Amino acid sequence: MLKIHSLDTFGTHDGPGIRLVIFTQGCQFRCVYCHNPDTQALETKEMKTIETKEIIELLEKERSYFGPCLFAEQKAAGTKDGLPNFGQTGGLTISGGEPTLQATALTELFKECKKYGFNTCLDTCGAIFDQDVKALYDVTDIVLLDVKHIDPTWHQKLTKASNENTLKNAAYREETGKEMWLRYVLVPGWTDQPEYLEAWAKYFAEYKTVKRVEIIPYHELGVFKYKALGRKYELANVKPPSKLEISKAEEIFKKYLGNKVVAV
Ligand code: SF4
Incomplete structure:
Protein backbone atom coordinates (compact mmCIF):
# COMPACT_ATOMS: atom_id res chain seq x y z
CA MET A 1 0.00 0.00 0.00
CA LEU A 2 1.28 3.44 -0.95
CA LYS A 3 0.55 6.75 0.75
CA ASN A 36 3.93 20.82 -4.28
CA PRO A 37 4.48 21.91 -0.65
CA ASP A 38 1.34 19.97 0.26
CA THR A 39 3.20 16.72 -0.51
CA GLN A 40 6.00 17.39 2.00
CA ALA A 41 4.37 16.32 5.28
CA LEU A 42 4.62 12.58 5.90
CA GLU A 43 0.90 12.35 6.60
CA THR A 44 -2.01 14.69 6.00
CA LYS A 45 -5.78 14.50 6.38
CA GLU A 46 -6.16 14.75 2.60
CA MET A 47 -3.68 11.94 1.89
CA LYS A 48 -4.99 8.80 0.18
CA THR A 49 -3.77 5.23 0.01
CA ILE A 50 -3.62 2.97 -3.02
CA GLU A 51 -2.86 -0.74 -3.44
CA THR A 52 -0.63 -2.29 -6.13
CA LYS A 53 -3.66 -4.08 -7.59
CA GLU A 54 -5.50 -0.77 -8.12
CA ILE A 55 -2.45 0.75 -9.83
CA ILE A 56 -2.14 -2.23 -12.20
CA GLU A 57 -5.85 -1.86 -13.03
CA LEU A 58 -5.34 1.83 -13.83
CA LEU A 59 -2.34 0.98 -16.02
CA GLU A 60 -4.34 -1.69 -17.86
CA LYS A 61 -7.01 0.91 -18.69
CA GLU A 62 -4.31 3.14 -20.18
CA ARG A 63 -2.24 0.47 -21.92
CA SER A 64 -3.27 1.56 -25.43
CA TYR A 65 -1.93 5.10 -24.79
CA PHE A 66 1.53 3.92 -23.86
CA GLY A 67 2.47 3.28 -27.49
CA PRO A 68 5.37 1.57 -29.15
CA CYS A 69 8.95 2.02 -28.11
CA LEU A 70 10.87 4.93 -29.63
CA PHE A 71 14.25 4.13 -28.17
CA ALA A 72 16.44 1.77 -30.14
CA GLU A 73 18.27 0.61 -27.03
CA GLN A 74 15.00 -0.41 -25.36
CA LYS A 75 13.90 -2.32 -28.45
CA ALA A 76 17.23 -4.04 -28.65
CA ALA A 77 17.11 -4.98 -24.98
CA GLY A 78 14.33 -7.56 -25.55
CA THR A 79 14.05 -8.96 -22.07
CA LYS A 80 15.72 -7.26 -19.18
CA ASP A 81 16.61 -8.81 -15.84
CA GLY A 82 14.68 -11.95 -16.81
CA LEU A 83 11.48 -9.88 -16.92
CA PRO A 84 9.55 -9.06 -20.08
CA ASN A 85 10.16 -5.79 -21.86
CA PHE A 86 7.33 -5.01 -24.25
CA GLY A 87 9.14 -1.97 -25.57
CA GLN A 88 6.74 0.70 -24.42
CA THR A 89 7.54 4.37 -24.12
CA GLY A 90 4.78 5.35 -21.73
CA GLY A 91 3.98 3.67 -18.44
CA LEU A 92 4.08 4.44 -14.76
CA THR A 93 6.02 7.24 -13.06
CA ILE A 94 6.22 7.53 -9.32
CA SER A 95 6.97 11.08 -8.25
CA GLY A 96 6.37 13.06 -5.10
CA GLY A 97 6.97 14.19 -2.52
CA GLU A 98 9.86 11.79 -2.31
CA PRO A 99 8.97 8.25 -3.42
CA THR A 100 11.97 6.51 -1.86
CA LEU A 101 10.43 7.06 1.59
CA GLN A 102 8.24 4.11 0.52
CA ALA A 103 10.98 2.17 -1.27
CA THR A 104 9.94 -1.32 -0.17
CA ALA A 105 6.33 -0.93 -1.30
CA LEU A 106 7.53 0.57 -4.59
CA THR A 107 9.91 -2.31 -5.24
CA GLU A 108 6.98 -4.72 -5.01
CA LEU A 109 4.87 -2.46 -7.24
CA PHE A 110 7.58 -2.13 -9.91
CA LYS A 111 8.17 -5.91 -9.93
CA GLU A 112 4.46 -6.36 -10.54
CA CYS A 113 4.57 -3.74 -13.32
CA LYS A 114 7.32 -5.73 -15.03
CA LYS A 115 5.17 -8.88 -14.97
CA TYR A 116 2.52 -6.98 -16.89
CA GLY A 117 5.06 -5.27 -19.18
CA PHE A 118 4.67 -1.70 -17.94
CA ASN A 119 7.62 0.68 -18.14
CA THR A 120 8.55 2.26 -14.79
CA CYS A 121 10.13 5.59 -13.91
CA LEU A 122 11.13 6.86 -10.49
CA ASP A 123 11.36 10.62 -10.03
CA THR A 124 13.55 11.22 -6.98
CA CYS A 125 15.64 13.92 -5.33
CA GLY A 126 17.97 11.21 -4.00
CA ALA A 127 17.49 12.19 -0.36
CA ILE A 128 17.80 8.58 0.84
CA PHE A 129 20.55 6.14 -0.03
CA ASP A 130 20.30 2.70 1.56
CA GLN A 131 19.76 -0.98 0.68
CA ASP A 132 16.01 -0.51 0.15
CA VAL A 133 16.60 2.28 -2.33
CA LYS A 134 19.22 0.22 -4.16
CA ALA A 135 16.72 -2.64 -4.45
CA LEU A 136 14.15 -0.23 -5.84
CA TYR A 137 16.61 1.18 -8.38
CA ASP A 138 17.37 -2.34 -9.55
CA VAL A 139 13.75 -2.86 -10.67
CA THR A 140 13.29 0.65 -12.11
CA ASP A 141 13.56 1.13 -15.88
CA ILE A 142 14.50 4.82 -15.73
CA VAL A 143 15.58 6.81 -12.70
CA LEU A 144 14.80 10.53 -13.05
CA LEU A 145 17.25 12.04 -10.59
CA ASP A 146 16.88 15.67 -9.55
CA VAL A 147 20.32 17.04 -8.76
CA LYS A 148 19.30 20.40 -7.43
CA HIS A 149 22.70 22.01 -6.91
CA ILE A 150 26.28 20.76 -7.19
CA ASP A 151 27.62 23.04 -4.47
CA PRO A 152 26.96 21.62 -0.97
CA THR A 153 26.38 25.04 0.63
CA TRP A 154 23.95 26.18 -2.05
CA HIS A 155 22.20 22.81 -2.00
CA GLN A 156 21.68 23.17 1.73
CA LYS A 157 20.32 26.68 1.28
CA LEU A 158 18.05 25.60 -1.57
CA THR A 159 16.64 22.38 -0.11
CA LYS A 160 17.52 22.57 3.63
CA ALA A 161 19.39 19.28 3.13
CA SER A 162 22.70 17.88 1.92
CA ASN A 163 23.37 16.71 -1.65
CA GLU A 164 25.60 13.88 -0.43
CA ASN A 165 23.00 11.13 -0.79
CA THR A 166 21.84 12.47 -4.15
CA LEU A 167 25.36 12.11 -5.52
CA LYS A 168 25.67 8.64 -3.98
CA ASN A 169 22.43 7.66 -5.74
CA ALA A 170 23.82 8.92 -9.04
CA ALA A 171 27.04 6.95 -8.55
CA TYR A 172 25.10 3.79 -7.69
CA ARG A 173 22.90 4.07 -10.78
CA GLU A 174 26.00 4.55 -12.92
CA GLU A 175 27.57 1.47 -11.35
CA THR A 176 24.52 -0.64 -12.29
CA GLY A 177 24.67 0.51 -15.93
CA LYS A 178 20.91 1.17 -15.97
CA GLU A 179 19.29 4.22 -17.55
CA MET A 180 19.09 7.52 -15.74
CA TRP A 181 17.85 10.99 -16.65
CA LEU A 182 19.06 14.02 -14.75
CA ARG A 183 16.88 17.01 -13.95
CA TYR A 184 17.85 20.52 -12.99
CA VAL A 185 15.52 23.32 -11.97
CA LEU A 186 16.89 26.65 -13.18
CA VAL A 187 16.13 29.41 -10.66
CA PRO A 188 17.51 32.91 -11.26
CA GLY A 189 19.88 33.92 -8.47
CA TRP A 190 19.82 30.44 -6.92
CA THR A 191 20.86 27.82 -9.46
CA ASP A 192 22.07 29.81 -12.47
CA GLN A 193 25.61 30.69 -11.33
CA PRO A 194 27.81 29.93 -14.40
CA GLU A 195 30.63 28.42 -12.30
CA TYR A 196 28.25 25.94 -10.66
CA LEU A 197 26.50 25.12 -13.93
CA GLU A 198 29.96 24.27 -15.29
CA ALA A 199 30.78 22.18 -12.22
CA TRP A 200 27.41 20.35 -12.38
CA ALA A 201 27.77 19.44 -16.04
CA LYS A 202 31.43 18.48 -15.67
CA TYR A 203 30.57 16.20 -12.75
CA PHE A 204 28.28 14.09 -14.95
CA ALA A 205 30.16 14.42 -18.24
CA GLU A 206 31.60 10.89 -18.11
CA TYR A 207 28.43 9.18 -16.86
CA LYS A 208 27.40 6.54 -19.41
CA THR A 209 23.94 5.82 -18.00
CA VAL A 210 22.73 9.41 -18.36
CA LYS A 211 20.56 9.43 -21.49
CA ARG A 212 18.85 12.77 -21.05
CA VAL A 213 19.42 15.95 -19.06
CA GLU A 214 16.42 18.20 -18.50
CA ILE A 215 16.70 21.87 -17.60
CA ILE A 216 13.40 22.79 -16.01
CA PRO A 217 12.80 26.54 -15.82
CA TYR A 218 11.52 27.67 -12.43
CA HIS A 219 7.82 28.65 -12.48
CA GLU A 220 5.43 30.22 -10.03
CA LEU A 221 2.52 27.78 -10.33
CA GLY A 222 2.74 26.55 -6.74
CA VAL A 223 2.86 29.96 -5.04
CA PHE A 224 -0.84 29.99 -4.14
CA LYS A 225 -0.41 26.76 -2.18
CA TYR A 226 1.91 28.47 0.30
CA LYS A 227 -0.79 31.03 1.06
CA ALA A 228 -3.30 28.24 1.58
CA LEU A 229 -0.89 26.45 3.93
CA GLY A 230 -0.11 29.70 5.79
CA ARG A 231 3.57 29.42 4.86
CA LYS A 232 5.99 32.07 3.72
CA TYR A 233 7.16 31.74 0.11
CA GLU A 234 10.89 32.43 0.05
CA LEU A 235 11.06 33.15 -3.69
CA ALA A 236 8.33 35.80 -3.71
CA ASN A 237 10.62 38.22 -5.54
CA VAL A 238 12.08 35.73 -8.02
CA LYS A 239 10.75 35.62 -11.57
CA PRO A 240 11.04 32.65 -13.95
CA PRO A 241 14.21 32.67 -16.09
CA SER A 242 14.09 34.49 -19.43
CA LYS A 243 14.69 32.67 -22.74
CA LEU A 244 18.20 34.13 -22.76
CA GLU A 245 18.95 32.86 -19.24
CA ILE A 246 17.70 29.41 -20.18
CA SER A 247 19.76 29.28 -23.35
CA LYS A 248 22.91 30.36 -21.45
CA ALA A 249 22.46 27.49 -19.00
CA GLU A 250 21.75 25.11 -21.89
CA GLU A 251 24.91 26.21 -23.65
CA ILE A 252 27.06 25.51 -20.56
CA PHE A 253 25.47 22.07 -20.00
CA LYS A 254 25.88 21.17 -23.68
CA LYS A 255 29.62 21.84 -23.54
CA TYR A 256 29.95 18.74 -21.37
CA LEU A 257 26.80 16.73 -22.00
CA GLY A 258 26.10 17.44 -25.68
CA ASN A 259 22.72 16.84 -27.23
CA LYS A 260 21.37 14.92 -24.24
CA VAL A 261 20.52 18.34 -22.82
CA VAL A 262 17.02 19.72 -23.33
CA ALA A 263 15.26 22.70 -21.83
CA VAL A 264 11.69 21.53 -21.16
S1 SF4 B 1 12.27 17.35 -3.45
FE1 SF4 B 1 11.89 19.52 -3.21
S2 SF4 B 1 10.57 20.03 -4.95
FE2 SF4 B 1 10.49 17.81 -4.70
S3 SF4 B 1 8.72 17.46 -3.36
FE3 SF4 B 1 10.54 17.57 -2.05
S4 SF4 B 1 10.59 19.70 -1.39
FE4 SF4 B 1 9.25 19.61 -3.17
Whole structure:
Protein backbone atom coordinates (compact mmCIF):
# COMPACT_ATOMS: atom_id res chain seq x y z
CA MET A 1 0.00 0.00 0.00
CA LEU A 2 1.28 3.44 -0.95
CA LYS A 3 0.55 6.75 0.75
CA ILE A 4 -0.19 9.18 -2.04
CA HIS A 5 -1.07 12.80 -2.51
CA SER A 6 -2.67 12.57 -5.95
CA LEU A 7 -2.35 11.07 -9.42
CA ASP A 8 -2.38 12.22 -13.02
CA THR A 9 -3.63 9.71 -15.57
CA PHE A 10 -2.20 11.55 -18.57
CA GLY A 11 1.21 12.87 -17.58
CA THR A 12 3.58 13.95 -20.34
CA HIS A 13 6.43 15.58 -18.39
CA ASP A 14 7.85 12.84 -16.17
CA GLY A 15 9.57 10.26 -18.33
CA PRO A 16 9.04 9.05 -21.91
CA GLY A 17 5.62 8.95 -23.56
CA ILE A 18 2.25 9.23 -21.89
CA ARG A 19 2.32 8.13 -18.26
CA LEU A 20 0.25 7.44 -15.21
CA VAL A 21 2.00 9.69 -12.68
CA ILE A 22 1.51 9.03 -9.00
CA PHE A 23 2.60 11.67 -6.50
CA THR A 24 3.54 10.12 -3.18
CA GLN A 25 3.14 11.82 0.17
CA GLY A 26 6.15 12.92 2.23
CA CYS A 27 9.53 14.48 1.47
CA GLN A 28 12.65 15.23 3.53
CA PHE A 29 13.74 18.16 1.37
CA ARG A 30 12.24 21.62 1.72
CA CYS A 31 13.10 23.17 -1.64
CA VAL A 32 12.50 26.88 -1.70
CA TYR A 33 10.77 26.55 -5.08
CA CYS A 34 8.74 23.42 -4.33
CA HIS A 35 5.47 23.68 -6.25
CA ASN A 36 3.93 20.82 -4.28
CA PRO A 37 4.48 21.91 -0.65
CA ASP A 38 1.34 19.97 0.26
CA THR A 39 3.20 16.72 -0.51
CA GLN A 40 6.00 17.39 2.00
CA ALA A 41 4.37 16.32 5.28
CA LEU A 42 4.62 12.58 5.90
CA GLU A 43 0.90 12.35 6.60
CA THR A 44 -2.01 14.69 6.00
CA LYS A 45 -5.78 14.50 6.38
CA GLU A 46 -6.16 14.75 2.60
CA MET A 47 -3.68 11.94 1.89
CA LYS A 48 -4.99 8.80 0.18
CA THR A 49 -3.77 5.23 0.01
CA ILE A 50 -3.62 2.97 -3.02
CA GLU A 51 -2.86 -0.74 -3.44
CA THR A 52 -0.63 -2.29 -6.13
CA LYS A 53 -3.66 -4.08 -7.59
CA GLU A 54 -5.50 -0.77 -8.12
CA ILE A 55 -2.45 0.75 -9.83
CA ILE A 56 -2.14 -2.23 -12.20
CA GLU A 57 -5.85 -1.86 -13.03
CA LEU A 58 -5.34 1.83 -13.83
CA LEU A 59 -2.34 0.98 -16.02
CA GLU A 60 -4.34 -1.69 -17.86
CA LYS A 61 -7.01 0.91 -18.69
CA GLU A 62 -4.31 3.14 -20.18
CA ARG A 63 -2.24 0.47 -21.92
CA SER A 64 -3.27 1.56 -25.43
CA TYR A 65 -1.93 5.10 -24.79
CA PHE A 66 1.53 3.92 -23.86
CA GLY A 67 2.47 3.28 -27.49
CA PRO A 68 5.37 1.57 -29.15
CA CYS A 69 8.95 2.02 -28.11
CA LEU A 70 10.87 4.93 -29.63
CA PHE A 71 14.25 4.13 -28.17
CA ALA A 72 16.44 1.77 -30.14
CA GLU A 73 18.27 0.61 -27.03
CA GLN A 74 15.00 -0.41 -25.36
CA LYS A 75 13.90 -2.32 -28.45
CA ALA A 76 17.23 -4.04 -28.65
CA ALA A 77 17.11 -4.98 -24.98
CA GLY A 78 14.33 -7.56 -25.55
CA THR A 79 14.05 -8.96 -22.07
CA LYS A 80 15.72 -7.26 -19.18
CA ASP A 81 16.61 -8.81 -15.84
CA GLY A 82 14.68 -11.95 -16.81
CA LEU A 83 11.48 -9.88 -16.92
CA PRO A 84 9.55 -9.06 -20.08
CA ASN A 85 10.16 -5.79 -21.86
CA PHE A 86 7.33 -5.01 -24.25
CA GLY A 87 9.14 -1.97 -25.57
CA GLN A 88 6.74 0.70 -24.42
CA THR A 89 7.54 4.37 -24.12
CA GLY A 90 4.78 5.35 -21.73
CA GLY A 91 3.98 3.67 -18.44
CA LEU A 92 4.08 4.44 -14.76
CA THR A 93 6.02 7.24 -13.06
CA ILE A 94 6.22 7.53 -9.32
CA SER A 95 6.97 11.08 -8.25
CA GLY A 96 6.37 13.06 -5.10
CA GLY A 97 6.97 14.19 -2.52
CA GLU A 98 9.86 11.79 -2.31
CA PRO A 99 8.97 8.25 -3.42
CA THR A 100 11.97 6.51 -1.86
CA LEU A 101 10.43 7.06 1.59
CA GLN A 102 8.24 4.11 0.52
CA ALA A 103 10.98 2.17 -1.27
CA THR A 104 9.94 -1.32 -0.17
CA ALA A 105 6.33 -0.93 -1.30
CA LEU A 106 7.53 0.57 -4.59
CA THR A 107 9.91 -2.31 -5.24
CA GLU A 108 6.98 -4.72 -5.01
CA LEU A 109 4.87 -2.46 -7.24
CA PHE A 110 7.58 -2.13 -9.91
CA LYS A 111 8.17 -5.91 -9.93
CA GLU A 112 4.46 -6.36 -10.54
CA CYS A 113 4.57 -3.74 -13.32
CA LYS A 114 7.32 -5.73 -15.03
CA LYS A 115 5.17 -8.88 -14.97
CA TYR A 116 2.52 -6.98 -16.89
CA GLY A 117 5.06 -5.27 -19.18
CA PHE A 118 4.67 -1.70 -17.94
CA ASN A 119 7.62 0.68 -18.14
CA THR A 120 8.55 2.26 -14.79
CA CYS A 121 10.13 5.59 -13.91
CA LEU A 122 11.13 6.86 -10.49
CA ASP A 123 11.36 10.62 -10.03
CA THR A 124 13.55 11.22 -6.98
CA CYS A 125 15.64 13.92 -5.33
CA GLY A 126 17.97 11.21 -4.00
CA ALA A 127 17.49 12.19 -0.36
CA ILE A 128 17.80 8.58 0.84
CA PHE A 129 20.55 6.14 -0.03
CA ASP A 130 20.30 2.70 1.56
CA GLN A 131 19.76 -0.98 0.68
CA ASP A 132 16.01 -0.51 0.15
CA VAL A 133 16.60 2.28 -2.33
CA LYS A 134 19.22 0.22 -4.16
CA ALA A 135 16.72 -2.64 -4.45
CA LEU A 136 14.15 -0.23 -5.84
CA TYR A 137 16.61 1.18 -8.38
CA ASP A 138 17.37 -2.34 -9.55
CA VAL A 139 13.75 -2.86 -10.67
CA THR A 140 13.29 0.65 -12.11
CA ASP A 141 13.56 1.13 -15.88
CA ILE A 142 14.50 4.82 -15.73
CA VAL A 143 15.58 6.81 -12.70
CA LEU A 144 14.80 10.53 -13.05
CA LEU A 145 17.25 12.04 -10.59
CA ASP A 146 16.88 15.67 -9.55
CA VAL A 147 20.32 17.04 -8.76
CA LYS A 148 19.30 20.40 -7.43
CA HIS A 149 22.70 22.01 -6.91
CA ILE A 150 26.28 20.76 -7.19
CA ASP A 151 27.62 23.04 -4.47
CA PRO A 152 26.96 21.62 -0.97
CA THR A 153 26.38 25.04 0.63
CA TRP A 154 23.95 26.18 -2.05
CA HIS A 155 22.20 22.81 -2.00
CA GLN A 156 21.68 23.17 1.73
CA LYS A 157 20.32 26.68 1.28
CA LEU A 158 18.05 25.60 -1.57
CA THR A 159 16.64 22.38 -0.11
CA LYS A 160 17.52 22.57 3.63
CA ALA A 161 19.39 19.28 3.13
CA SER A 162 22.70 17.88 1.92
CA ASN A 163 23.37 16.71 -1.65
CA GLU A 164 25.60 13.88 -0.43
CA ASN A 165 23.00 11.13 -0.79
CA THR A 166 21.84 12.47 -4.15
CA LEU A 167 25.36 12.11 -5.52
CA LYS A 168 25.67 8.64 -3.98
CA ASN A 169 22.43 7.66 -5.74
CA ALA A 170 23.82 8.92 -9.04
CA ALA A 171 27.04 6.95 -8.55
CA TYR A 172 25.10 3.79 -7.69
CA ARG A 173 22.90 4.07 -10.78
CA GLU A 174 26.00 4.55 -12.92
CA GLU A 175 27.57 1.47 -11.35
CA THR A 176 24.52 -0.64 -12.29
CA GLY A 177 24.67 0.51 -15.93
CA LYS A 178 20.91 1.17 -15.97
CA GLU A 179 19.29 4.22 -17.55
CA MET A 180 19.09 7.52 -15.74
CA TRP A 181 17.85 10.99 -16.65
CA LEU A 182 19.06 14.02 -14.75
CA ARG A 183 16.88 17.01 -13.95
CA TYR A 184 17.85 20.52 -12.99
CA VAL A 185 15.52 23.32 -11.97
CA LEU A 186 16.89 26.65 -13.18
CA VAL A 187 16.13 29.41 -10.66
CA PRO A 188 17.51 32.91 -11.26
CA GLY A 189 19.88 33.92 -8.47
CA TRP A 190 19.82 30.44 -6.92
CA THR A 191 20.86 27.82 -9.46
CA ASP A 192 22.07 29.81 -12.47
CA GLN A 193 25.61 30.69 -11.33
CA PRO A 194 27.81 29.93 -14.40
CA GLU A 195 30.63 28.42 -12.30
CA TYR A 196 28.25 25.94 -10.66
CA LEU A 197 26.50 25.12 -13.93
CA GLU A 198 29.96 24.27 -15.29
CA ALA A 199 30.78 22.18 -12.22
CA TRP A 200 27.41 20.35 -12.38
CA ALA A 201 27.77 19.44 -16.04
CA LYS A 202 31.43 18.48 -15.67
CA TYR A 203 30.57 16.20 -12.75
CA PHE A 204 28.28 14.09 -14.95
CA ALA A 205 30.16 14.42 -18.24
CA GLU A 206 31.60 10.89 -18.11
CA TYR A 207 28.43 9.18 -16.86
CA LYS A 208 27.40 6.54 -19.41
CA THR A 209 23.94 5.82 -18.00
CA VAL A 210 22.73 9.41 -18.36
CA LYS A 211 20.56 9.43 -21.49
CA ARG A 212 18.85 12.77 -21.05
CA VAL A 213 19.42 15.95 -19.06
CA GLU A 214 16.42 18.20 -18.50
CA ILE A 215 16.70 21.87 -17.60
CA ILE A 216 13.40 22.79 -16.01
CA PRO A 217 12.80 26.54 -15.82
CA TYR A 218 11.52 27.67 -12.43
CA HIS A 219 7.82 28.65 -12.48
CA GLU A 220 5.43 30.22 -10.03
CA LEU A 221 2.52 27.78 -10.33
CA GLY A 222 2.74 26.55 -6.74
CA VAL A 223 2.86 29.96 -5.04
CA PHE A 224 -0.84 29.99 -4.14
CA LYS A 225 -0.41 26.76 -2.18
CA TYR A 226 1.91 28.47 0.30
CA LYS A 227 -0.79 31.03 1.06
CA ALA A 228 -3.30 28.24 1.58
CA LEU A 229 -0.89 26.45 3.93
CA GLY A 230 -0.11 29.70 5.79
CA ARG A 231 3.57 29.42 4.86
CA LYS A 232 5.99 32.07 3.72
CA TYR A 233 7.16 31.74 0.11
CA GLU A 234 10.89 32.43 0.05
CA LEU A 235 11.06 33.15 -3.69
CA ALA A 236 8.33 35.80 -3.71
CA ASN A 237 10.62 38.22 -5.54
CA VAL A 238 12.08 35.73 -8.02
CA LYS A 239 10.75 35.62 -11.57
CA PRO A 240 11.04 32.65 -13.95
CA PRO A 241 14.21 32.67 -16.09
CA SER A 242 14.09 34.49 -19.43
CA LYS A 243 14.69 32.67 -22.74
CA LEU A 244 18.20 34.13 -22.76
CA GLU A 245 18.95 32.86 -19.24
CA ILE A 246 17.70 29.41 -20.18
CA SER A 247 19.76 29.28 -23.35
CA LYS A 248 22.91 30.36 -21.45
CA ALA A 249 22.46 27.49 -19.00
CA GLU A 250 21.75 25.11 -21.89
CA GLU A 251 24.91 26.21 -23.65
CA ILE A 252 27.06 25.51 -20.56
CA PHE A 253 25.47 22.07 -20.00
CA LYS A 254 25.88 21.17 -23.68
CA LYS A 255 29.62 21.84 -23.54
CA TYR A 256 29.95 18.74 -21.37
CA LEU A 257 26.80 16.73 -22.00
CA GLY A 258 26.10 17.44 -25.68
CA ASN A 259 22.72 16.84 -27.23
CA LYS A 260 21.37 14.92 -24.24
CA VAL A 261 20.52 18.34 -22.82
CA VAL A 262 17.02 19.72 -23.33
CA ALA A 263 15.26 22.70 -21.83
CA VAL A 264 11.69 21.53 -21.16
S1 SF4 B 1 12.27 17.35 -3.45
FE1 SF4 B 1 10.49 17.81 -4.70
S2 SF4 B 1 8.72 17.46 -3.36
FE2 SF4 B 1 10.54 17.57 -2.05
S3 SF4 B 1 10.59 19.70 -1.39
FE3 SF4 B 1 11.89 19.52 -3.21
S4 SF4 B 1 10.57 20.03 -4.95
FE4 SF4 B 1 9.25 19.61 -3.17
